Amino acid sequence: MELGLKGKVALVTGGSSGIGRATAVAFAQAGAKVVVAARRTQEGEETVRLVKDVGAEALFVQTDVTKAADVEALVSKTLEAFGQLDCVCNNAGFGKTVPLTERSEEEWDAETDVNLKAVWLCLKYQIPALLKTGSGAIVNMASMGGGVIGVPGLSSYNAAKGGVIGLTRSAAMEFAGQKIRINAISPGLIATDILSNVPQESLQQMIDSIPMKRAGQAHDIATAVVWLCSDAASYITGHNLVIDGGFTVQ
Numbered sequence: 120m121e122l123g124l125k126g127k128v129a130l131v132t133g134g135s136s137g138i139g140r141a142t143a144v145a146f147a148q149a150g151a152k153v154v155v156a157a158r159r160t161q162e163g164e165e166t167v168r169l170v171k172d173v174g175a176e177a178l179f180v181q182t183d184v185t186k187a188a189d190v191e192a193l194v195s196k197t198l199e200a201f202g203q204l205d206c207v208c209n210n211a212g213f214g215k216t217v218p219l220t221e222r223s224e225e226e227w228d229a230e231t232d233v234n235l236k237a238v239w240l241c242l243k244y245q246i247p248a249l250l251k252t253g254s255g256a257i258v259n260m261a262s263m264g265g266g267v268i269g270v271p272g273l274s275s276y277n278a279a280k281g282g283v284i285g286l287t288r289s290a291a292m293e294f295a296g297q298k299i300r301i302n303a304i305s306p307g308l309i310a311t312d313i314l315s316n317v318p319q320e321s322l323q324q325m326i327d328s329i330p331m332k333r334a335g336q337a338h339d340i341a342t343a344v345v346w347l348c349s350d351a352a353s354y355i356t357g358h359n360l361v362i363d364g365g366f367t368v369q
């Protein structure tokens with residue numbers, strides 16, 4: 120199947136590890152040039168190395184997606200380096216389990232800032248670049264928690280991820296007539312660093328409750344991001360694709 124991504128320019132936020140790193144490599148395998156954005160330089164540069172190993176051009180731009188100036192600079196540096204922007208995965212995110220009544224205002228703000236406000240900031244600066252290109256596709260990373268089910272202790276994360284799905288639908292409607300497709304993906308349990316604080320016993324219980332009896336791998340999400348950004352998905356917009364090994368179908 121021709122994905123139509125050869126020579127295109129893809130931007131991945133949260134590209135320094137996990138799903139973002141796998142997505143950067145998957146875009147490169149599909150023939151795209153890749154811009155990797157995250158706060159950690161060493162890890163971001165390691166993703167760039169992995170992308171270059173595939174034979175693609177790549178650039179790391181140190182970015183805190185919660186800061187408007189950083190996001191604006193990220194888009195400018197992408198255009199300076201590669202001349203255009205075609206595909207985006209707004210993937211940066213973070214969540215910590217804290218009982219709702221014990222959560223501080225600072226913790227609420229930090230999680231909603233990175234998981235929701237930052238996605239809006241990214242869209243605000245990315246969409247004008249896509250309009251200049253003349254077409255484009257964006258995938259925003261939501262979550263099974265927030266988009267589909269509730270998870271105890273993840274109140275602000277789930278609220279923000281639910282917001283990402285609403286934001287995605289609204290943005291998709293605003294730009295559908297201008298050849299820009301905007302979709303969301305809601306991953307279930309995916310084996311990445313984000314699970315490092317979950318005790319092994321709870322992790323095993325979660326895995327046992329998944330119909331496919333395994334956690335997803337970053338690659339399982341990355342290939343779906345690339346497909347959603349490709350010509351193969353050219354009539355899909357405003358969609359929230361749940362990828363969870365069947366968990367929420369039970």
Ligand SMILES: NC(=O)c1ccc[n+]([C@@H]2O[C@H](COP(=O)([O-])OP(=O)(O)OC[C@H]3O[C@@H](n4cnc5c(N)ncnc54)[C@H](OP(=O)(O)O)[C@@H]3O)[C@@H](O)[C@H]2O)c1
Nearest residue numbers: 133135136137138157158159183184211212262309311313
């Ligand atoms: N793994 C799962 O089970 C799961 C399930 C549902 C949804 N998700 C979502 O998938 C996305 C990727 O998570 P992951 O599982 O791959 O975890 P991860 O390996 O911890 O990746 C999170 C990424 O977000 C980046 N990030 C966090 N805050 C940032 C900020 N302020 N500015 C820029 N980058 C920032 C991190 O980079 P730096 O620290 O270098 O900035 C890192 O690259 C997240 O949105 C997460 O909520 C994951």
